[in-house]
Amino acid sequence: MSEIGSEVLVIGGGAAGMSAALPASARAKVTVVDDNPLLGGQIWRAELGKIRSPEAKLLIESLEAGKITVINNAHVFGPDSYGRLLAESPDGTIQLKYEKLVLATGARERFLPFPGWTLPNILGAGGLQAMVKGGLSIENKRVVVAGTGPLLFAVADYLKAKGAIVVCIAEQAPAATIRRFALGLWRYPTKITQGTAMRIRLRDVPYLTNSWITGCIKSSGSSNAITATISRRGKTVSLDCDYVACGFHLVPSTELASVLGCRIEKGVVVVNEYQQTSVANIYCAGEPTGIGGIEASLVEGKIAGLSATGQTDAAREHFAERDKTRRFGKALNSAFALRAELKRLAGPDTIICRCEDVEYGRLTEFPSSREAKLQTRCGMGPCQGRICGAATEFLFGWEPGTVRPPIFPVKMENL
Ligand SMILES: Cc1cc2nc3c(=O)[nH]c(=O)nc-3n(C[C@H](O)[C@H](O)[C@H](O)COP(=O)(O)OP(=O)(O)OC[C@H]3O[C@@H](n4cnc5c(N)ncnc54)[C@H](O)[C@@H]3O)c2cc1C
Known part of the structure; x- marks a missing residue:
């Protein structure tokens, strides 16, 4: 078993983890551990080594150029003794010793079971996106994107850019709720710009609100073709496709925080204004503290990295920005709340x-x-x-x- 010691250990190399590591490295010896082959997390997961976003590129390059130790392909699976975690890597177990720990473990998709959801080619929306980023060809494949949340848009946009025929986006939330959410976006100009650009690129893709998947069966004929049924305003619509990309918003990944004794309430890690958890030397940033999108992860990461290294005055300068992203997160989670009908699928x-x-x-x-x-x-x-x-x-x-x-x-x- 190898051993790596750090003053600040960051678990998760996504937006939040990278954003925590950079300011922390000005004061401390920092290690970032991630279970993917490359840094970037869910949103910036490198596409066969190519990084599309300039913001991500800058963060990743700064991290790699700095004194930060980056360990990829290592899965942290639990605590060893006090101040030590264990990770499994292709070369065996690594013992990770730390003084301060920043948990930036992200989120995963929520799946809701419906008849036929375990058939081949029915995948999580982000899961299918990740597979395409990993090399799966989606060109000329018909994809029904279904579920709830803005991730559906991001996935449809990505798959279309990769040559998929996006049959529709079936969003379970009511049209009026989405409209209210969209109107509230004036406070977040970058979201408006991103959303509008995506909507333009997806102008030929039907966006069906008040619509949710009710079942899937294998179509007769072609081996993996699927017929998906959608409930749309009280009627059932059948759609033929090759893939269904289905996700019902995101669930914070809190398991590591939980085994380390951090307080979890209503499914999220409880943190104070400095992103400190209920355990004194453990900080948490990004999606585990509540689903809030990339900007929330970035600013929370920054605050966690600064606070963990005693730079509390600098951390405080980001509080207002963080509070704004939290308001966005609240609006997001309320707009895409799951409807009761989904319990009967x-x-x-x-x-x-x-x-x-x-x-x-x-x-x-x-x-x-x-x-x-x-x-x-x-x-x-x-x-x-x-x-x-x-x-x-x-x-x-x-x-x-x-x-x-x-x-x-x-x-x-x-x-
Ligand atoms: C499947 C999926 C796809 C998404 N796609 C998009 C998109 O296209 N566009 C968009 O705007 N938003 C997307 N999001 C939302 C997006 O993830 C967030 O807004 C943002 O990336 C969150 O950053 P983060 O650093 O908090 O988490 P993440 O980016 O998820 O980073 C967390 C990292 O920690 C690693 N990790 C977790 N646990 C461990 C462990 N025990 N050991 C080692 N490593 C660990 C994870 O593998 C991951 O790399 C997606 C979310 C998911 C779940």
């Missing part, structure tokens, strides 16, 4: 936990995720409830179960 034999093949019908008798786990193994598979946990929370109102290390499956020899 799954049938008795719809799989909810796909790791352990547990159907909806088997879960309805249990009062809690713990009971369901003990009796059915729901949430006990390799994803450790990352997929079904958010779904059962929405479907049954269950509190998520306790998180225990290792938070990811790890090879026996690395434990």
